Amino acid sequence: MLLCLLLFAGLVSTAFRSETGVGNNAGWVSMPLDTTKTDKETGLVTDPNLYMVKAQCTSCHSSKLIIANRFTRDGWKQKIRWMQANHNLWDLGETEKQVLDYLEKHYAPTVTAARRKPLNDIKWYKLEE
Numbered sequence: 001m002l003l004c005l006l007l008f009a010g011l012v013s014t015a016f017r018s019e020t021g022v023g024n025n026a027g028w029v030s031m032p033l034d035t036t037k038t039d040k041e042t043g044l045v046t047d048p049n050l051y052m053v054k055a056q057c058t059s060c061h062s063s064k065l066i067i068a069n070r071f072t073r074d075g076w077k078q079k080i081r082w083m084q085a086n087h088n089l090w091d092l093g094e095t096e097k098q099v100l101d102y103l104e105k106h107y108a109p110t111v112t113a114a115r116r117k118p119l120n121d122i123k124w125y126k127l128e129e
């Protein structure tokens with residue numbers, strides 16, 4: 001009976017694997033990258049707020065400094081304060097919110113390993129005595 005169970009479990013997991021494409025990591029892990037558009041000039045992610053980031057953040061240094069970093073909203077705010085204290089960055093005033101919205105949305109720390117999709121249509125089965 002135990003053997004039966006093991007065989008069955010094996011079958012289920014094989015079926016599951018082919019159904020959800022877990023074996024084919026490359027396909028869905030890279031998906032978000034394919035759908036992300038970047039600005040030709042700066043390499044920054046395209047967004048309605050990008051123009052403001054370009055105006056405020058790319059005159060002193062390359063956008064590469066932004067692209068190479070990942071911070072939380074607070075972390076970005078601290079960077080801005082740090083540049084204001086040490087590198088003559090001006091007060092961003094009203095536009096700081098737009099800049100932070102943008103940075104938080106596109107350059108936040110992310111977990112790169114995508115999770116598998118939630119299971120659906122699970123067919124439960126009764127274990128026989």
Ligand code: HEC
Nearest residue numbers: 056057059060061065066069079080083087088089090099
């Ligand atoms: C007034 C000039 C100026 C402007 C405008 C400016 N920065 Fe900077 N930033 C600097 C300087 C100077 C450095 C230090 C560069 C270095 O270390 O080579 C720097 C460094 C950085 C770094 C790297 C920090 C680190 O820890 O290495 C990031 C990220 C950054 N800036 C983001 C931004 C963002 C986002 C904006 C727009 C809000 C911005 N910068 C606008 C002057 C500026």
